[in-house]
Amino acid sequence: MDLLKGKKVIVVGDRDGVPGPAIDECIKTAGADIVFSSTECFV
């Protein structure tokens, strides 16, 4: 669980997969520092 602790993280989510805000919520609990987060549409 310490894998992301204190790390700066860039989040790129997928509209038809797991969107950015959902990834944010998960990795925040692992102690990561989110410096940028977005959801992209690949279609």
Added chain:
Amino acid sequence: MNSVIKGASYILAHTPDMVIHNGTTQTTERIVNPGSEYLVELPGKLRPYDDAMRYAPNQTYIGNLTPDELSAVAAPWYEQKLEDADRFGKMGEIMPQDEFYILMQVCDAFDLVKLEKGFVEEVKPRFEQHPLMDESIIARIKGGVEQSEIDRAIGEDHAEGLYQDGKLVGYVKKSHDVDVNLSAHVILENLVSKASCVLSLLHLTKNTGIDKAEVDLVIECSEEACGDMNQRGGGNMAKAAAEIAGFSSASGADVRAFCAAPVHALIHAAALVASGTYDNVVVAAGGSTAKLGMNGKDHAKKGLPILEDVVGGFATLISKNDGINPELLSAYTGKHTVGSGSSPQAVITALVTDPLDKMGLKITDIDRYSVEMQNPDVTKPAGAGDVPLANYKMIAALGVKRGDLERAQLNDFTTEHGMVGWAPTQGHIPSGVPYLGFAREDILSGKIETCMVIGKGSLFLGRMTNLFDGVSFIIRKNSGETEQTSAVPEEQIKSLIADAMRNLAASLAGEGR
């Protein structure tokens, strides 16, 4: 009463030169990396019309192949050329680029589209033979101009070129010296959208047999913005397209919601008809030049032809309940709300299980789900995976979580309740609506009884919100009840009033005594 779906149309225009000159992947590449290998090899990667016409997903889009038949064709589909293929299908057609340029001129109300004299002389006779182009449309074709005028407009006046097989054959000119919203680039994009919308409307008229004068309203649901600097998204592409298609009694309005717009528009249409405001509402959209060749770099890198070489369009007719056609259940829609949350589970709950719970149904009670129906030939080589399959897996996974199906049934669910994707990656075009025409046929033939149509939109791309959007509705076999059969007969109403009057009179007479 619920409204019904009376028919649908689906059209493509094969526009390979527009891939080079108008697709944003290519126009961006020309700005940031003008000497790139991709731009050099691109012309050699474009498919001739016959290849695009014989491409199985395109034949499916216009109704010549069912989704089940497409799934039996060996993938990748770009390696196959269907022997039994045709420009025209039972739901629409695949129009060649040169005729589409003529249609763009037909749709131009401000003398902004000019075509070269020799080009017009060559293509006009073919266009005139089109079974759906009547005199009013043919009369809008203008005579051609000299090549020198075209060269001057491109070189000196910021016009956008129209190319055929790499040769400059016309231009679209700007409509204002300063206003970027009326630049040649924007006018061209809007005319492409309008022309492909008009072609969809013409095919819808043929497919449904509706008298054009009986259409009350057209709702256009593409992703283009038309307007000027004082009202950039002013809109009403709907009425502009209805005018050319000859829908003389129709008004129009646009619905915008990124790729989710067609499903939003269909819910609007169903509610307007069910409430009695209108009898016949058409929902339609043309396609997008910007998305042509969107994944072209990945396709070229992997040795594929450029598969995103078609502009798409669709139209569907929502009418008063006739007791026959499939009903659109306006009371049981799904919607992803501001507060729904963005996890896949929250999304599928909002779009799929909330409306099912309202009806007391399980996920497996819906025979077919029409989700994002993008063609996997296009998306898989670009790293975006099989989008319909990913959507079906998410629905199935929630079904397992709810106890609607067993974990072991997960894969079977995706084949039994899902379909392979066949729609071009034209944004709103693949979003839920490509199956509507087939769904109507499958329900009328008894193959299925229910279908859920789901549209999703990437609102965050407009940078006004981080939210995603999605809406859904269910269509089902007609119950057979019409307004005539369900309404209280007039005679019964008269009898009830007469009884009430008699009772009142008797009661007054009693009081008088």
